[in-house]
Amino acid sequence: MAAWKIGIIGGSGLYALDALEDPRWLAVESPWGAASDAVLTGSITGVELVFLPRHGRGHPIPPHMINARANIDVLKRLGCTDVLAVSAVGSLRQDHAPGDFVVVDQFIDRTRGRASTFFETGMAAHVPMADPVCPRLAGMAAAAARAAGAVVHDGGTYLAMEGPQFSTRAESRLYRSWGCDVIGMTACPEAKLAREAELPYALLAMVTDYDCWHEGDDVDVAAIVRVMAANAEIARAAIAGLVRALPAERMASPIDTVLDTALITAPGARDPAMLTKLSAVLARTLGH
Numbered sequence: 671m672a673a674w675k676i677g678i679i680g681g682s683g684l685y686a687l688d689a690l691e692d693p694r695w696l697a698v699e700s701p702w703g704a705a706s707d708a709v710l711t712g713s714i715t716g717v718e719l720v721f722l723p724r725h726g727r728g729h730p731i732p733p734h735m736i737n738a739r740a741n742i743d744v745l746k747r748l749g750c751t752d753v754l755a756v757s758a759v760g761s762l763r764q765d766h767a768p769g770d771f772v773v774v775d776q777f778i779d780r781t782r783g784r785a786s787t788f789f790e791t792g793m794a795a796h797v798p799m800a801d802p803v804c805p806r807l808a809g810m811a812a813a814a815a816r817a818a819g820a821v822v823h824d825g826g827t828y829l830a831m832e833g834p835q836f837s838t839r840a841e842s843r844l845y846r847s848w849g850c851d852v853i854g855m856t857a858c859p860e861a862k863l864a865r866e867a868e869l870p871y872a873l874l875a876m877v878t879d880y881d882c883w884h885e886g887d888d889v890d891v892a893a894i895v896r897v898m899a900a901n902a903e904i905a906r907a908a909i910a911g912l913v914r915a916l917p918a919e920r921m922a923s924p925i926d927t928v929l930d931t932a933l934i935t936a937p938g939a940r941d942p943a944m945l946t947k948l949s950a951v952l953a954r955t956l957g958h
């Protein structure tokens with residue numbers, strides 16, 4: 671029977687998971703460099719979890735310095751089957767208020783200069799990103815957040831900005847005119863890398879502020895931290911609730927095998943050093 675192993679990426683305000691049974695911090699090496707921190711492994715009702723704080727414990731790592739490749743590689747290397755990410759976001763619409771949750775289903779990636787793929791010279795691949803989020807995991811995250819007492823918006827477009835500065839008012843208005851719903855600095859390239867690693871990914875976004883387009887609301891970290899602190903318990907309860915509600919057997923997802931139709935480099939043109947770096951990402955495909 672196929673078992674779940676859930677990777678959780680904690681965002682701002684979520685640096686550990688106290689619901690885990692038999693919790694252990696474990697440092698894991700990756701050929702992609704240092705992950706944001708050690709991972710916290712444990713279980714909830716027999717389901718194994720691997721928790722990774724995206725900014726590290728104590729939040730030493732700003733969004734543009736996160737090694738998302740190492741983070742996703744470590745989760746893959748430890749055998750995670752699915753990844754639920756949690757993020758603090760600004761709202762780009764009046765009806766998504768601070769304290770609400772949004773289960774994001776689209777991204778617009780405006781980050782730049784970040785390593786955003788596992789596939790470099792020596793092994794090329796192009797994965798589909800039309801639907802960047804796993805609908806099964808997203809649906810379960812929405813149901814669990816609702817059961818935990820949150821106001822939840824199903825679906826939404828997340829504008830990933832480079833940061834670490836917040837947006838200008840003109841940028842914030844531009845993103846609204848594009849139809850974006852929330853804004854943050856971390857879900858890209860994270861979501862792209864999860865797809866390349868054949869990990870179904872969903873993002874539970876916690877609205878912490880109206881971005882600066884909103885009359886009288888200039889964003890600042892202190893205000894965000896206040897909202898985060900008031901709502902982090904709901905995020906924790908949603909994670910635990912999602913895990914408790916998982917069906918006993920994990921049915922396969924099409925994302926599990928997305929690389930079957932994505933690799934393009936001919937076997938003879940593949941760089942062995944690159945393949946070694948890709949050992950976790952390509953373990954299933956190349957039978958390592």
Ligand SMILES: CSC[C@H]1O[C@H](OP(=O)(O)O)[C@H](O)[C@@H]1O
Pocket residue numbers: 680681682683724725732733756757758759854855856857891894
């Ligand atoms: C603390 S405010 C800005 C910070 O919060 C968000 O991080 P995360 O997505 O990890 O929750 C945002 O993307 C910025 O990194």
Ligand SMILES: Nc1ncnc2[nH]cnc12
Pocket residue numbers: 758759760761831836837853854855878879880881882889894
């Ligand atoms: N307004 C905002 N812009 C970018 N990232 C954020 N994270 C939380 N609020 C944000």
